[in-house]
Amino acid sequence: MKSRSMRLIQGAAVASTLAASVFTFVGGTAAVANAASKKFTVAYVVGAASDPFFLSMKAGASAEAKKLGINLVWQGNPSVYSSATQIPIVQTLLAIKPSALVLAPTDTKALQPLVAQYIAKKIPVFNVDSGDANQSNITSWVTGNNLQGGQAAADALASAMGYAKNCTAASKCVVAIGVSSITTSTDAARLKGFAAEVAKKYPNIKALNPIVSNSQPAVATSGFKQDLAANKVSGIFAIDGTDLEGAAQAILTAGSAAKSIKVVGYDAYATTIKSMQAGKISAIISQQPALEGKDIIDAVYAKLTGKGKISHLTTLANIVLTPANCAKLCATYVYKTA
Amino acid sequence: MSTVETPVASSNEAPPPSPLKRIATYAANQQFILFLVLIGVMIFFDFHNTRFFGTSEFTNLLVDFSEAVLIAAAEMYVITSGGIDLSVGSTIAVSTVVGAYAIQYLEGHHFGEFPSLLVGTFVCAGVGGVVGTINALLITKARLVPFVATLVTLSMGEGLALVFSKGGTVGYDPAAAVWSSTGFWIFRWLTLIVLGITVILGIVLHVSRYGRYNFAIGSNPFAARAAGINVNRHVASVYVLSGVLAGLTGMIWYFNSSGGAPQNGIGNELEAIAAVVIGGVSLVGGVGRFSGIILGVAILTVVHDGLVFINVATTWNEVVVAGFIALAAVLQSLSSGSKRRT
Amino acid sequence: MTNEREPILELRNINKSYGSVKALTDVSFKAYAGEVIGLVGDNGAGKSSLIKTISGVHNPDSGELIVDGVTRHWKSPHDSMAAGIETLYQDSGLAPDLTIGSNIFLGRELEKKGILGKLGFLDQRAMERKALEELEKVGITVPLSKRTVSQLSGGQRQAVAIGRAAMWAQHVIILDEPTNHLGARQSLEVLKVISAARDHGLCVLFISHTLPHVLEVTDRIIVLRLGRVVKDALTSDFTVESLLGTITGLNT
Ligand SMILES: Nc1ncnc2c1ncn2[C@@H]1O[C@H](COP(=O)(O)OP(=O)(O)O)[C@@H](O)[C@H]1O
Ligand SMILES: [Mg+2]
Numbered sequence: 001m002k003s004r005s006m007r008l009i010q011g012a013a014v015a016s017t018l019a020a021s022v023f024t025f026v027g028g029t030a031a032v033a034n035a036a037s038k039k040f041t042v043a044y045v046v047g048a049a050s051d052p053f054f055l056s057m058k059a060g061a062s063a064e065a066k067k068l069g070i071n072l073v074w075q076g077n078p079s080v081y082s083s084a085t086q087i088p089i090v091q092t093l094l095a096i097k098p099s100a101l102v103l104a105p106t107d108t109k110a111l112q113p114l115v116a117q118y119i120a121k122k123i124p125v126f127n128v129d130s131g132d133a134n135q136s137n138i139t140s141w142v143t144g145n146n147l148q149g150g151q152a153a154a155d156a157l158a159s160a161m162g163y164a165k166n167c168t169a170a171s172k173c174v175v176a177i178g179v180s181s182i183t184t185s186t187d188a189a190r191l192k193g194f195a196a197e198v199a200k201k202y203p204n205i206k207a208l209n210p211i212v213s214n215s216q217p218a219v220a221t222s223g224f225k226q227d228l229a230a231n232k233v234s235g236i237f238a239i240d241g242t243d244l245e246g247a248a249q250a251i252l253t254a255g256s257a258a259k260s261i262k263v264v265g266y267d268a269y270a271t272t273i274k275s276m277q278a279g280k281i282s283a284i285i286s287q288q289p290a291l292e293g294k295d296i297i298d299a300v301y302a303k304l305t306g307k308g309k310i311s312h313l314t315t316l317a318n319i320v321l322t323p324a325n326c327a328k329l330c331a332t333y334v335y336k337t338a
Numbered sequence: 339m340s341t342v343e344t345p346v347a348s349s350n351e352a353p354p355p356s357p358l359k360r361i362a363t364y365a366a367n368q369q370f371i372l373f374l375v376l377i378g379v380m381i382f383f384d385f386h387n388t389r390f391f392g393t394s395e396f397t398n399l400l401v402d403f404s405e406a407v408l409i410a411a412a413e414m415y416v417i418t419s420g421g422i423d424l425s426v427g428s429t430i431a432v433s434t435v436v437g438a439y440a441i442q443y444l445e446g447h448h449f450g451e452f453p454s455l456l457v458g459t460f461v462c463a464g465v466g467g468v469v470g471t472i473n474a475l476l477i478t479k480a481r482l483v484p485f486v487a488t489l490v491t492l493s494m495g496e497g498l499a500l501v502f503s504k505g506g507t508v509g510y511d512p513a514a515a516v517w518s519s520t521g522f523w524i525f526r527w528l529t530l531i532v533l534g535i536t537v538i539l540g541i542v543l544h545v546s547r548y549g550r551y552n553f554a555i556g557s558n559p560f561a562a563r564a565a566g567i568n569v570n571r572h573v574a575s576v577y578v579l580s581g582v583l584a585g586l587t588g589m590i591w592y593f594n595s596s597g598g599a600p601q602n603g604i605g606n607e608l609e610a611i612a613a614v615v616i617g618g619v620s621l622v623g624g625v626g627r628f629s630g631i632i633l634g635v636a637i638l639t640v641v642h643d644g645l646v647f648i649n650v651a652t653t654w655n656e657v658v659v660a661g662f663i664a665l666a667a668v669l670q671s672l673s674s675g676s677k678r679r680t
Numbered sequence: 681m682t683n684e685r686e687p688i689l690e691l692r693n694i695n696k697s698y699g700s701v702k703a704l705t706d707v708s709f710k711a712y713a714g715e716v717i718g719l720v721g722d723n724g725a726g727k728s729s730l731i732k733t734i735s736g737v738h739n740p741d742s743g744e745l746i747v748d749g750v751t752r753h754w755k756s757p758h759d760s761m762a763a764g765i766e767t768l769y770q771d772s773g774l775a776p777d778l779t780i781g782s783n784i785f786l787g788r789e790l791e792k793k794g795i796l797g798k799l800g801f802l803d804q805r806a807m808e809r810k811a812l813e814e815l816e817k818v819g820i821t822v823p824l825s826k827r828t829v830s831q832l833s834g835g836q837r838q839a840v841a842i843g844r845a846a847m848w849a850q851h852v853i854i855l856d857e858p859t860n861h862l863g864a865r866q867s868l869e870v871l872k873v874i875s876a877a878r879d880h881g882l883c884v885l886f887i888s889h890t891l892p893h894v895l896e897v898t899d900r901i902i903v904l905r906l907g908r909v910v911k912d913a914l915t916s917d918f919t920v921e922s923l924l925g926t927i928t929g930l931n932t
Contacts, residue, residue: 050505078500182653209651217507217599218591222402226646229395230387242601245507249595252512253519254394271510546800547789550778554786557775564769565787566758624777 040304041071042297043098045090047106047130049076052241052269053289054104056335057128060290061102064297073098083107090114094121100300102126108133108185124303128296129289130185135312140299142314144287146186149318150193153264153285156320157235158202160262160282166234167204173234176227177210178220178243190239190266190285205235213242220246228254228261238265244272248280268321268333276323284321286333291316368618368669369630375665376637383644390647396524403639404532405594407632408587409606410613411539412580414631417614418543419576420556420623421477421484426584426610428495429469430603433588435499437462438508438598451513459589466585467578469495474574492607499600508598518593528593535586540628552576556623612659613638616666637662686749688713688851688883689734689765694743696729696907703729704740705907713851716874716884718894718915721904722927727887730904731854734885735767736760748851764850770857774841776830780822781808783829784815784844814847815840819876835866839873846877853877854885859893871897891920903927 044061046054058074065072075093077085083106090103094117101118103125105111112132115125119137127141135141157175158167167173177194179187191210198205208231211223220243227233228250236251238244244265251258265272268286275281295314302308319333384390409426416423440461444454469491476487502508521527543549551572554562563569584603591602615621616637617630641658687710696704704726711717721727733740736754745752747763754760757767774783785807791797808826815822820843822836829837838858845853855874859867867890874897877884888894894901894915901918903911903926911926918926 048505050500052506055505078497078505208649209646211646212652214605215601216604217597218405218595218602221595222398222405222643223646223652225398225401226395226643229392229398230389230647230649242599245595245597245599249515252515252596253594255519269506271507542800545802545804547791547802548800550782550786550789550802554775554778554782557777558773560769561773561775561783562786564757564767566761567787620777624775 039069039071040099040301041073041096042100042102042300043073043075043093043096044102045086045093046074046076046104046128047086048078049074050078052335053267053287057289057293059293059336061293061297064294068297068301070297070301076104083110087111087114094118094123097121098123099304100124100126102128102296102300103132104129105132106130112137124300126296126300126303128292138312139303140296140310140312140314142292142295142299142316144186144289144292145315145317146189146287147193147196149266149285149287150190150195151197152193152318152320153190153237153266153283154194154197154202154205156283156285156322157237157262157264158205160264161235163202163204167202169204172204172206174231175205175207175235175237176224176231176233176247177207177237177239178213178224178246179210179239180213180215180242182210182212187239194237207237208233210239211243211246213246215242217242217245217249221249222246224250225254228258233258233261235262235264238263240266241269241272244275244281248275251280267335268319268330269335273321273326273330273334276321277326279323282322286319286321288316288319288333289335368666369627369633371669372616372633372637372662372666375662376633376640379637379644380640383640383648386648390644393524395643395647397521397526397529399639399643400524400529400533401526401594402643403635404529405587405590406606406609406613406639407536407635408532408539408583408590409580409610410617410631410635411536411628412583413607413610413614414617414619414626414628415539415543415552415576416484416580417611417619417621418556418623418626419552419573420559421573421576422488422611422621423473423577423580424485424488424607425469425473425491425495426580426587427603427606427608428492428499429466429581429584430588430591430606431499431600432469432495432502433462433465433585434592434598434602435503435508435600436465436598437585437589437592438511439502441511441514441592442509445511445513451517455514455517455593458592459586462589462592463582463585466581466583466588468581469584470578470581471574473577473581477577478570478574496604499604503598503600505600507595507600510597511592512596514593515596528590532590536632539583540632543628548572553624556625558624609638612663616662618666618670634666685712687711687746688748690744690746691734692744692746694730694733694740694745696726696733696738696740703907704733707743707904707907707909709902709909709912711852711883711885713883714878714881715899716878716886716897718898718901719885719887719904720889720891720894720901720923720927724906725904725927726907727904728856729907731767731856731885731887734760734852735765735854761848765852765854766845766849767854768841768845768856768858770860774829774837774844776837777828779808779826779828780815780832780840781811781826783840784811784847786844788848815843817876818843818846818873818880820873833866834862835869838862838866838870842870842873842877846873846880846882849882852883852885854887856887857889858886859888859890867893891923895920895923905929 062072075089086106091114101123112134115137118125124139125137127138129143131141131143132138161173179191181187198207208227211220213220224247236247238247247263251261262282264283266285268284272284276284299310302310321329389395412426413423437458441454441458444457473487473491476482477484518526518528551567555569555572559569592598613631613634617634619626619630642655645655646652689711692708694704694707707730719727732738736757736759790803790806792801792803820839842855842858859870871893874884874886886898895918898915901915902909
């Protein structure tokens, strides 16, 4: 139940965290300038830096940057995914005159004036994961295919529930859905892909309105418990890790009838994979953050050196991990947290 | 010296009200109206889906009520004493994370499930107590206004929860979930404990010396000081109490979500304040009934859960809650307006 | 006044400075049980400084304070209260949201008997009842002790506040501008309570700028000017004009 006034208060709170992060960053510029004499310095600004998704991306990007001799300045608000906290960071980084900017914009429009400032200084700008609405200033964009991920989730869930046998027009299979935020583009794309696939292929699935958890697992739990109490739920689509935690908890406390509920969800955290191996999750939809990080650094390198080809848009598929393919794939796709 | 023949403090009492009028005043009572609305809303939910008046849904409602009631009670103590505590939400987050580490460590060292959870509860309460103590020092020693002091700890708690947890949920503890889902009928043991604490808090506020001082300070701190009450010490203790209750709520959230998530509780201070407002508690201090915040938390819980229950998009939640806050505020201003006119 | 009696309160050569500002210079007077003393003076004359010294808010730089025959050194206002002195400050008063009974017993609550009392449970009913009784003793009849103070008129409130002081004081009550901001009729209510307190054998120090009130209710008037006692005489010796002249320094 976040309200606007709450965000205001949080905004004030965040200002202090941000001041601290910009401060440490400014402290670091001297070292960057010294080391930059030979190497390229690339500013890399993500959404919420502590999110394992971005941590995993950092691992992929850093390894590639090291290999290519690129100096990465990695920045992002530690916890808040918002343009209000991202804009000052991007603004400040302009002062160090990086060779290139890689940006995961937290808003499709709000960052564009700043991007124009970079372009005016002849600094090329790249998008990773999320993208600006207007791509004319963007050299290259590497992103995951969340729409396809949502569709894949619908297929995985239908098959786990035994759609052909168990879901009929007379007794539809009820599916509960949890999202972190309905305004985040990735969540929206996954939801859209899921809904489109259900509408196209699975008329005997009844999808409930999504529970919005605001990234609070306990809120997700409480919402799923409502769905479970109100309906005979057969499946759950958990659109991110928070909702997956919430769904697992709701099922755990809902008694034996809930044990047969099939769960499909994002993302490939180590703990989620463990849950799947324990039989509590039917399938995990994984993004490829490390590969996104690696590919965008390759694109940056190609642009800066003039060597190699740059494609404007690279879309990486979302991967479906199941107990059947886990032995082969899980180790590759698990998100790194350190 | 001339003597004055005017009657002192003459009794300008109206004659005792007729029974009909007494019923009318009772019906005009803000809490009574809100209670009727609450019942109406519940009947409406059950009309949509008759599972609403069922044991499993009432169990859920009580669990969610118990997640919210202690910080609402904490906010009530602080607000009636003339302050405000914005840090209760982020204290939940930081205590649930630290508590989760403590439990993880103890269980990792073969301390046994139940003792680990018990120690974890004290750790959570202790972390809350530390945050409360910081609030108390900022307010009574550094002389910050409560809004600013607790804004400081709000951001501090939010930040530390993320730093400590590195952004992810700490520990996964099905034992806690199993334990937290045992009980009888619509009650879980955890819910019963929380309800017990709530009743004690209500009694202390309304019939004990401590509660009396709380209202007195919120009503007029100068008068309280002149009456020999150690105002600073009491105010400090209220913030520590609030911190401890938020810390305990962190433990409840740990039980209910089987781990310490750093996002849990973030922003919930406003829910607590909303419950206080709906309950008819004056935000400037000195006035309020504990039963009011029970009603406030009940309304928020029923609306929050019920809308999901009848499959209304959760985005409507805040709109409906806003309606309740507005209704409560209007009822309150109407009743105080009529008082002013007499 | 029967001056052969022991004074209940005596000040001898009290001096008080705030840095370079001399607020009180060699202030001496005696006060007896059962009399109302008016303490008057222009703004900055030292009235507040004087009552703060008597009630233990601060200590004098030099001089002697004797209450009930014993020389006292207050460490805090608590000490003066324990010695039987109650003070009603200009800004403190009552807690408007508490009932009359709760206000009367504020800081001195009655606890229930037995184990409940040990746990801090209050005996509200006893407090409400006793509050009515005690207020009646000083001539205050309030409608219902269960009412909150905010529901009383300004005069009733001040009467209750004074009644509270009178109820708890053994020897002296100090009232700093109790009729300020009150209408004529409400001020009369307050003055009546002051008289009643005197009749109960208390010594009342009444600070006021409203000279007719001072002339009406006091037995004796002490005039302060620039921190010194410039006149200490029976009220019957003054008229409004002569009192005003003494305060401003036109008469000497
Ligand atoms: N806390 C203080 N610090 C410095 N000077 C003070 C303080 N309190 C009073 N004074 C000074 O002492 C003198 C007496 O003041 P006060 O006792 O308040 O007089 P009154 O109450 O009669 O108006 C004045 O000159 C006043 O400015
Ligand atoms: Mg004064």
